[in-house]
Amino acid sequence: MSPSVSSATISNVVGSEPDETALSTHATPAHIVARGLAVDFKVEGRRQRVFNDINLTVPKGSFVSLIGPSGCGKSTLLKVMAGLITPTEGEMRVAGITPQQAVKRRLIGLVFQDATLLPWKNALENAAFLLLSADESIKRGEAMDRAASMLRLVDLAGAEKKMPTQLSGGMRQRVAIARALTLDPEVLLMDEPFGALDAITREEMSSGLLDIWERTHKTVVFVTHSIDEAVFLSREVHVMGASPARIIETLPIGVPHPRTEESYADPAFMSAESRLRGLLIEGHRRSPK
Amino acid sequence: MMHLKTSASGEPMTLARLWQRLDRIRSPLILAGGVVLFWEAVIRLFKVPTFVLPAPTVIVTALVAHRRELAIATQATALEVLFGFLMSALVGVAVALIIVRFERFGRALYPLVVLFQNVPKVALAPIFILWFGYGLAPKILLIVVIAFFPIAIDMLAGLQSVEPSFVSLMRSVGASQSKIMLKVRIPHSLPHLFAGLKVAVTFSVIGAIVGEFAGATKGLGYLIEFASTQLDTPQIFAALLVVSVLGLAFYYVVEYVERWLVPWAPKFDPVHTAG
Numbered sequence: 001m002s003p004s005v006s007s008a009t010i011s012n013v014v015g016s017e018p019d020e021t022a023l024s025t026h027a028t029p030a031h032i033v034a035r036g037l038a039v040d041f042k043v044e045g046r047r048q049r050v051f052n053d054i055n056l057t058v059p060k061g062s063f064v065s066l067i068g069p070s071g072c073g074k075s076t077l078l079k080v081m082a083g084l085i086t087p088t089e090g091e092m093r094v095a096g097i098t099p100q101q102a103v104k105r106r107l108i109g110l111v112f113q114d115a116t117l118l119p120w121k122n123a124l125e126n127a128a129f130l131l132l133s134a135d136e137s138i139k140r141g142e143a144m145d146r147a148a149s150m151l152r153l154v155d156l157a158g159a160e161k162k163m164p165t166q167l168s169g170g171m172r173q174r175v176a177i178a179r180a181l182t183l184d185p186e187v188l189l190m191d192e193p194f195g196a197l198d199a200i201t202r203e204e205m206s207s208g209l210l211d212i213w214e215r216t217h218k219t220v221v222f223v224t225h226s227i228d229e230a231v232f233l234s235r236e237v238h239v240m241g242a243s244p245a246r247i248i249e250t251l252p253i254g255v256p257h258p259r260t261e262e263s264y265a266d267p268a269f270m271s272a273e274s275r276l277r278g279l280l281i282e283g284h285r286r287s288p289k
Numbered sequence: 290m291m292h293l294k295t296s297a298s299g300e301p302m303t304l305a306r307l308w309q310r311l312d313r314i315r316s317p318l319i320l321a322g323g324v325v326l327f328w329e330a331v332i333r334l335f336k337v338p339t340f341v342l343p344a345p346t347v348i349v350t351a352l353v354a355h356r357r358e359l360a361i362a363t364q365a366t367a368l369e370v371l372f373g374f375l376m377s378a379l380v381g382v383a384v385a386l387i388i389v390r391f392e393r394f395g396r397a398l399y400p401l402v403v404l405f406q407n408v409p410k411v412a413l414a415p416i417f418i419l420w421f422g423y424g425l426a427p428k429i430l431l432i433v434v435i436a437f438f439p440i441a442i443d444m445l446a447g448l449q450s451v452e453p454s455f456v457s458l459m460r461s462v463g464a465s466q467s468k469i470m471l472k473v474r475i476p477h478s479l480p481h482l483f484a485g486l487k488v489a490v491t492f493s494v495i496g497a498i499v500g501e502f503a504g505a506t507k508g509l510g511y512l513i514e515f516a517s518t519q520l521d522t523p524q525i526f527a528a529l530l531v532v533s534v535l536g537l538a539f540y541y542v543v544e545y546v547e548r549w550l551v552p553w554a555p556k557f558d559p560v561h562t563a564g
Contacts, residue, residue: 103462116458
């Protein structure tokens, strides 16, 4: 993939002029668009603004990360995409429709930091559970077949009958990913999905996820704290800052695909990593304490 | 060695083998045996009068002598406990579901339920006798007012303690509130419900005995009341022993049902604490 620069796809940025970082790395139609997004929360009866005037474009089939300190609103932004939070101002479009409509059409798959598997169901039943809950008309057998093939995709063939307590943290998270994929969504929204895993498992899971993304080409939005993870996985990283919560910069990641363990030593990887680190440190210094 | 019976594998079941099988209850049995021996020794040594505190051997003698009355009384009390407990479960679960399902009404109802919990239930027994006579109904009612509360509270905690991310997940596929309730909240609450049921089942036995104290023509509570007017302390203790065993039996029935219905529940080990 050559990093062709197209001015047609604007992906960025609050209050700053579009520079080269504001441009997407490839010209594909936008899949998720946020315009002038603001969200208020009620905290003890007082309205509080989580973030203001967020603009963001995620191209179809891209892998995009949101990175930033705690409290920068990245999880809230993901929840707005998932239709779980209605924005106070501005608009969010997923595949051209509102997130709520997208939910009804089952375009969205969600994965959280906690696998949240039902302890009374085995891996296969857990993987099929959301599809069965979402679609009344689907036959149980068909849902199970789809779930089983997704479990194979996440490398869990043979663990179908295992109960959640019998699975390791990484395996549980694989089931959660399989559960989202069983819905066959267009968009996969992941909120720090590997945040609770140890370093080695994390890297394994990252490679696995990249592999799945390359095969399915779903649009992925990935929230993370980890710079490594963001660079390794993404085509584009949106760096967010806290107080006020905003998108500081959008960084295209030019590390060539397919990415492997060697990618960590790639010069493009290292430069992106240090650039991200710089932006995060700068954002951290600037935010009032 | 003495041959008791033949085990499934065809090997002869010896006493020693049986003793090994009883691994889990072996140490409680030894402890109980020690306490009983000590009790017997103290009574004999200090010549404590039987009407004050009978020796274990005297209690066992009374148990055998009164076995017919005790059996009939046990039947009556067990029936009260069974019906009372089942009604408590029904009421407790209903209260929890209503509080969660109808939020506004729940907010109004919950403080009243807690307030009612602070009414001394024992004091209600004479009123229930006044309203419903000496039959089964006042006992069941008394058990319900005593035992529904832990069921309602634990069930409520179970319904509310579903991880928010799971509710988000269900909402992200457009599942309705009632579907989330049916497929996630209620199954999730079952281990909590059973914790409440176990407390409630022991409360139910207490409720039945209190109900019988207040006014009854049969039952173990009635038997204890009657024996105390006769100063027949051994019979009181015999009846108390039966009450305890009855309560224990009910408790383990609930636990057995739990294991069968909620095999995935985290195992409760009363001794091992975390860490």
